[in-house]
Amino acid sequence: MLWTKTCREANGYAGSARGLDKDQKTLVDTSWFQFLVKQLRAGANTFQQEYVYEWYEMEFFMYVLSSGASVAFCIDTPPAFQNGLLEALNSGRNDPPKDAMAFLQCAVVAEVSRLYDVSVWTLRDKVRELEKIRSAARYLESGLDFPRLHDLARHIIHTCEVLSVAADTVNTLLVDHRSSSGKACECAGASGHSPNPNCPHTEMRFWLGLLQNFGRRAKSLNERLSHEITLGFNLVVQRDTRATMEISSAARSDSASMKTIAVVTLAFLPATFVCTIFSMSFFTLNVDDATGEKHWMMSDRFWIYWVITVPLTVLTLICWWYGQHRGDKQGKAREPSWKSEGP
Structure with a gap:
């Protein structure tokens, strides 16, 4: 199922299953889920370089046997994720949880959340660079590239989308655990309603809240960038309007000069005509x-x-x-007609 076109092109999913024997005892627990992270390359100048980005389309499949053996397949993960996950698994917890599935899921979710954190902060640096350069003199002189600004907005919108889906995915993992086991937690050290400080489900709920906060920050970045685009457009319009007014003022000055020349010419024209006739x-x-x-x-x-x-x-x-009349007709013929263009 993970290799189907629908799953490969999805923006995220989560599922689980439990295999039982004839006595309704658990033989194997399985879980599969996917996270997408869009990472922009840091350090590129907002005005001079193209945005270079990479999609991390990470898929995970885990199974835990009744004997305690567990396997996790991490597919298409970046090197930063691999190093972080190995370090977390080798950290040596003193009290490993009874639920190995939850432990593995929590370790994966923690590293994925760190990738989302880097992704959001990279976008934040791009937006902040725009806000800081606004007061510089070269802000308008450099020529605002509005298509590139909208391209940055596209990356932020994608990040908002995958963060929202990631939060839903983690929530699905928590819900699937409760629905399959029938208990809120089976981790070692949990008895009745007494909390377990090392419970991976508690940690997963923490990462879930953090992912939701990342999503809110991404939405805030989208609004900030939208305001910057609007402000930049208004500043460009203001600059062009000021230039138009200056051109209009210069044209009025030239018109006054031409009027003076015309009056002087008109004053001397009759005398010149008479002089020419008699000469x-x-x-x-x-x-x-x-x-x-x-x-x-x-x-x-x-x-x-x-x-x-x-x-x-x-x-x-x-x-x-004739020349004037012909020029007017050719000008009208070159103008597009709304009738010929259609609706």
């Missing part, structure tokens, strides 16, 4: 040799100037109007 060869100043008087003389072919100038002016205006 043409159609007008001459003749001096009477007999009397010495000066007379303005206009050529009888002055009409040639108007015959050429007026049609040429009209043709220029027509060409300008």
Whole structure:
């Protein structure tokens, strides 16, 4: 069952079974469960490097025989988990529990919880780096990469999911123990209602509470990152708005300068036109040799100037109007239409 596609692609599960003989005595206890941990690589800069992460898809299968022999299969576990589990099992407890299954489950849950702790704190460092760099001058100059920030949010959401499932998995292990044995605890030293300080079930409940707290911290990180993304977007909009206002102010200043130039040109244009007309060869100043008087003389072919100038002016205006009209039509043709795009 553990090798089926459903179990391999699940985000966590837990189950148990008990084999009985004909006298209803226990022959073998079995338990199987899975934990997923998403671990980001620590030390990568939030703005300059890609997020590198790794999934720990850990599966466990345990069985305990009535003779006391027990076996635990730990599949696809990282080196940190392996070293920690071996150290915990070799720590040498003075009073080993009677329930070997609970002892093994508790040892595994403890090491898995430490992996979750590292995973959450790595995410916390990423979010805190964003919060600390916010006041730096290069915060906006570096160019906020919103897709990467949303990618970090995706990692946090995944962590929230697997932490919630991990807490449910541990709770299932505790419930399965009670439902199969019929007793709250069978550990050595427990009699009646008297508590056992070395009870693995008590320790598992501690790790269960810690996993739930890790989940709350991950949710808090998700909210903090969401606020940072919103703030960053608002700061970028504020910066762009300020730049737009500065451009608008500069444009108004340029417009005032162009207006001044246009007024000065308009003031000199009539005089320039008149000067140009009278400086043409159609007008001459003749001096009477007999009397010495000066007379303005206009050529009888002055009409040639108007015959050429007026049609040429009209043709220029027509060409300008045609160019403007054609440009407007091409601009409208390039604009996408909501009718052509569909709903």
